[in-house]
Amino acid sequence: MNYKIVFLFLFSTLCRADDGYRLWLKYDPIKDAGQRAAYARSAQFIVLNSTSPVLKTAAEELQTGLQGLLGKTVPIVANAGGKTGSIVLTVNPNQPQLNEEGYQILNRQNTITITGKTGFGVLYGAFALLRHLQTRQSIAQLSLTSSPKIQHRMLNHWDNTDASIERGYAGESLWKWYELPERIDPRYREYARANASIGINGTVVNNVNASSRFLTAEYLQKVAALANVFRPYGIKIYLSVYFPAPKTIGGLKTADPLDPEVNQWWADKANEIYKFIPDFGGFLVKANSEGQPGPQDYGRNHADGANMLAKALAPHKGIVIWRAFVYKADGKADRFKAAYDEFKPLDGQFEKNVIVQVKNGPIDFQPREPFSPIFGMMPKTPLGMEFQLTQEYLGFATHLVYEAPIFKECLDSDTYVSGKGSTVAKVIDGSLHDYTMTAIAGVANTGSDRNWTGHPLAQANWYAFGRLAWDHTLSSEVLADEWVKMTLTNEPSSVKTVTDLLLKSREIYVNYNTPLGLSRPWTGVHFAPEPWQNRSSRPDWTAVYYHRADSVGLGFDRTATGSNALAQYRPEVQRQWNNPETCPLPYLLWFHHIAWTKKLNTGRTLWDELCTRFYTGADSVGWLQKQWASVKKDIDPETFASVAGRLATQQKEAVWWRDAWVLYLQEFSKQPIPAPFKKPERTLKEVKELVNIYQLR
Ligand code: GCV
Numbered sequence: 001m002n003y004k005i006v007f008l009f010l011f012s013t014l015c016r017a018d019d020g021y022r023l024w025l026k027y028d029p030i031k032d033a034g035q036r037a038a039y040a041r042s043a044q045f046i047v048l049n050s051t052s053p054v055l056k057t058a059a060e061e062l063q064t065g066l067q068g069l070l071g072k073t074v075p076i077v078a079n080a081g082g083k084t085g086s087i088v089l090t091v092n093p094n095q096p097q098l099n100e101e102g103y104q105i106l107n108r109q110n111t112i113t114i115t116g117k118t119g120f121g122v123l124y125g126a127f128a129l130l131r132h133l134q135t136r137q138s139i140a141q142l143s144l145t146s147s148p149k150i151q152h153r154m155l156n157h158w159d160n161t162d163a164s165i166e167r168g169y170a171g172e173s174l175w176k177w178y179e180l181p182e183r184i185d186p187r188y189r190e191y192a193r194a195n196a197s198i199g200i201n202g203t204v205v206n207n208v209n210a211s212s213r214f215l216t217a218e219y220l221q222k223v224a225a226l227a228n229v230f231r232p233y234g235i236k237i238y239l240s241v242y243f244p245a246p247k248t249i250g251g252l253k254t255a256d257p258l259d260p261e262v263n264q265w266w267a268d269k270a271n272e273i274y275k276f277i278p279d280f281g282g283f284l285v286k287a288n289s290e291g292q293p294g295p296q297d298y299g300r301n302h303a304d305g306a307n308m309l310a311k312a313l314a315p316h317k318g319i320v321i322w323r324a325f326v327y328k329a330d331g332k333a334d335r336f337k338a339a340y341d342e343f344k345p346l347d348g349q350f351e352k353n354v355i356v357q358v359k360n361g362p363i364d365f366q367p368r369e370p371f372s373p374i375f376g377m378m379p380k381t382p383l384g385m386e387f388q389l390t391q392e393y394l395g396f397a398t399h400l401v402y403e404a405p406i407f408k409e410c411l412d413s414d415t416y417v418s419g420k421g422s423t424v425a426k427v428i429d430g431s432l433h434d435y436t437m438t439a440i441a442g443v444a445n446t447g448s449d450r451n452w453t454g455h456p457l458a459q460a461n462w463y464a465f466g467r468l469a470w471d472h473t474l475s476s477e478v479l480a481d482e483w484v485k486m487t488l489t490n491e492p493s494s495v496k497t498v499t500d501l502l503l504k505s506r507e508i509y510v511n512y513n514t515p516l517g518l519s520r521p522w523t524g525v526h527f528a529p530e531p532w533q534n535r536s537s538r539p540d541w542t543a544v545y546y547h548r549a550d551s552v553g554l555g556f557d558r559t560a561t562g563s564n565a566l567a568q569y570r571p572e573v574q575r576q577w578n579n580p581e582t583c584p585l586p587y588l589l590w591f592h593h594i595a596w597t598k599k600l601n602t603g604r605t606l607w608d609e610l611c612t613r614f615y616t617g618a619d620s621v622g623w624l625q626k627q628w629a630s631v632k633k634d635i636d637p638e639t640f641a642s643v644a645g646r647l648a649t650q651q652k653e654a655v656w657w658r659d660a661w662v663l664y665l666q667e668f669s670k671q672p673i674p675a676p677f678k679k680p681e682r683t684l685k686e687v688k689e690l691v692n693i694y695q696l697r
Pocket of ligand 1: 166290
């Protein structure tokens with residue numbers, strides 16, 4: 001026997017790097033033998049007395065997880081014969097403390113019972129129990145009760161028929177349309193598992209800039225094949241629809257929502273869809289937005305369009321999710337105000353099965369935005385939340401930005417619409433206005449890259465989104481801690497270091513990218529800084545429209561002396577933000593044009609404060625690198641190297657962002673770079689040349 005070859009084989013197998021494919025469902029063996037034995041005593045059997053596909057999924061998921069964590073096969077039995085040490089899965093509709101998808105997990109006399117009102121509840125309970133073990137918590141006297149606060153917890157994929165993904169940075173689409181419905185990529189099931197484990201129960205598989213092909217019988221078969229894979233994981237499928245589809249694929253002369261023939265076409269189409277997919281979720285619609293056609297093309301409004309589709313879906317219990325992301329090509333208007341102006345007057349005019357989906361902020365997924373003023377202002381219309389997981393404005397898959405703090409900042413914002421404590425979270429979970437339907441969506445950051453998200457740490461954004469969609473009261477810290485333990489390491493000091501690094505990453509990005517409430521200094525691919533960009537087919541697609549730098553100062557005046565967008569908020573919010581002295585610094589330039597020499601409450605002038613943030617932000621990427629280097633021994637080598645490489649790129653690009661802003665703004669401020677910071681090594685001309693190259697990619 002050639003021992004050298006055997007040794008090399010074993011060595012390479014043992015050292016095989018983790019490619020990130022398993023996400024947070026790794027279930028690597030628990031190293032601590034005592035802990036493993038303690039868990040194992042309570043996991044001798046999985047008891048399931050049902051043939052329901054969802055319950056079967058729950059039992060099998062438990063079995064897979066336990067096999068990995070405990071290193072033994074835990075049999076699934078119909079009856080444990082009175083033996084303790086079993087995990088019993090049971091559905092009991094008589095659980096007033098739970099909603100339809102909630103679960104209760106109790107450990108009594110060494111029998112763990114996972115109860116749901118439905119099989120879905122049990123499935124979520126099974127994943128919750130595994131999470132408990134993965135994060136090494138005690139299961140003695142375990143007592144967990146949890147129900148999702150929001151009904152429709154969804155991913156929105158901006159995926160196209162040609163496998164490209166709009167704003168996707170992790171490879172191509174997961175959906176192989178040309179192979180479906182015949183070939184089912186095993187990855188579809190892995191996708192469903194990952195989503196179910198964090199409570200996601202819906203997915204829109206195609207881009208909101210939609211192709212009408214998805215509504216053809218050819219594609220509906222493909223979509224149905226995906227739905228079949230997702231179903232046992234409690235995930236419903238939805239489609240984005242192209243509003244003029246009755247014309248493009250139906251051969252009608254119009255797509256007017258008040259035209260009877262058009263209504264009939266949609267009703268027939270809905271009937272056809274439900275034949276393919278009996279539990280189809282419904283439609284997501286982008287209409288009269290960024291060039292997409294819609295009801296306004298026929299002199300109708302958004303409610304007319306949404307209601308027509310809602311009526312077609314209602315007999316099948318489907319829903320319409322109508323996006324509020326709209327703004328007209330009017331350079332004189334303030335884009336900030338557009339969605340509110342168009343949608344607020346329509347409150348109460350939508351059918352019962354319509355949800356209006358609103359982006360978290362009024363512009364477009366900027367690194368920091370105030371909450372959209374619509375939240376709280378449409379009490380008679382269910383408003384859903386749209387967050388973006390894919391890092392369109394957050395450095396794609398090279399910059400590290402843990403997004404839970406972005407989500408929380410919005411969810412915890414107080415609209416004051418029914419007095420203090422009327423948070424955005426309470427608007428979208430329906431508790432404030434008794435909405436009959438509730439929804440939250442994340443624009444997915446997944447793709448065909450082996451590790452799903454490109455940046456290995458961006459998996460945490462998918463994870464945190466799902467967990468927050470289930471329970472928006474969870475903190476960013478708790479979610480980071482869970483994800484790190486389940487995905488990267490359970491070594492306490494490294495868990496602490498990586499969690500801390502994740503938590504600080506967003507603020508670091510904002511500092512070198514868009515501090516003090518700056519926004520949108522970019523065009524084209526949305527990656528490179530371009531604050532000087534002043535020409536486009538539309539003024540609101542230039543950078544200067546947003547930052548408004550001039551010889552006096554910087555920022556967009558949205559008070560009464562400016563666009564008066566602030567008037568869209570409740571007076572309590574206006575009072576805080578109207579006055580530059582009380583406006584929180586992170587939002588300052590969103591609402592005020594501030595003089596360069598104005599002293600801020602940090603004791604520095606605006607110019608000095610900006611420079612301080614740009615420089616410390618860029619320097620902090622060095623800190624991220626050091627922190628990451630310090631956990632090397634506890635992180636899988638492939639993951640470690642991938643993140644280290646990306647951080648090195650981020651470091652380079654953070655300096656480039658800093659230089660672009662500082663050199664450009666200095667042309668207006670005419671102020672020196674304050675000590676101790678040093679003048680950028682390159683000139684503005686050089687930065688512009690660099691950016692031009694990036695815009696080419
Ligand atoms: C899907 C931004 C993005 C677009 C996106 C749009 C939307 O403008 O840049 O790629 O289109 O938002 O949310 O509809």
